[in-house]
Amino acid sequence: MLKLNKIEHVFFDLDHTLWDFDKNSALTFEHIFKKHKVNTNLSDFLSCYEPINLKYWKLYRDEKVTKDNLRYNRLKETFDALQFKVEDELIYLLSEDYINYLTSFNHVYDGTFEILEYLKTKYKLHIITNGFIEAQSSKLKVSKLDHYFETVTSAESAGVKKPNPKIFNFALETANAKTQNSIMIGDNYEADILGALNIGLDAICFNYHKAEVQPEIKVIDHLLDIKKYL
Structure with missing residues (x-):
């Protein structure tokens, strides 16, 4: 499997993707x-x-x-x-x-810390979440994930929710990133994957729940499988 070139920014969903x-x-x-x-x-x-x-x-x-x-x-x-x-x-x-x-519980998916440690030396990492802003910052802090991410874009800060194109564009602008040098990783096919692809942002679907996705979509079953692409 070919590694993706020209990627500088990696955007993650939080709930159901990193935070269990x-x-x-x-x-x-x-x-x-x-x-x-x-x-x-x-x-x-x-x-x-x-x-x-x-x-x-x-x-x-x-x-x-x-x-x-x-x-x-x-x-x-x-x-x-x-x-x-x-x-x-x-x-x-x-x-x-x-x-x-x-937010007092802090379980994350298997491989979360290992993959973030692997990625942080090569890419700038960010969060795009539909979760409520007051809860998401607490989840990141309690789970000891907050220091990995340079920006956190919530639906409340963007004024719209994924898959609305505006939240992805808002996140890219906040991160000083472009679609051509960025990728989105999330579990929700509609909100994360189709939402990102709709604005020309590449995407990887963390499909641990085995949802049906189109064959052309990049899919991983475990977070460490990200290494196949990045």
């Missing part, structure tokens, strides 16, 4: 359910919650729900699907505590 969102999220729910005495089966809750959460993040990307709608409705809809009665007051409390405690 599902693992940290599960630990957060375990903690806040104990705190608030929510006696539902955690495994059943997570199985139901995870696809609902992804659905609401897509709606959020598409500007169809607000941040507050997302935070409340993903919990409300999960509890309703499980036929587990929870008062609205408690849902709001859980929603708030989830955000407060989520």
Whole structure:
């Protein structure tokens, strides 16, 4: 496999790409359910919650729900699907505590530190994230990832979310980078990969969840596979 030439800037997604969102999220729910005495089966809750959460993040990307709608409705809809009665007051409390405690966990994907150490001597590294700005900086700091990245572009700082071209252009401008000397690495086919390719920015899909992607897309199953390209 040919190495990519002329690349100077590497842009990463954060959640589900470097930061192990599902693992940290599960630990957060375990903690806040104990705190608030929510006696539902955690495994059943997570199985139901995870696809609902992804659905609401897509709606959020598409500007169809607000941040507050997302935070409340993903919990409300999960509890309703499980036929587990929870008062609205408690849902709001859980929603708030989830955000407060989520960033206290620091699990990253296997190979994260090794690949960042490998890349940092050769490239300038950056983050482009749709995650909420107050949470993302905490995740980077607690996970000891913050020092690897020269810039962090959030949807809130750019005013739009991936896959909107404006967030990629905003990130490139902030990093003093160009499409022809940069590459995007992320897990979400629509937001990260197609969003980047749409503006002429090359992309690598971290496809650990084995989603169906077009054959011409650069795909890795493990972060250390980035070394095939960079």
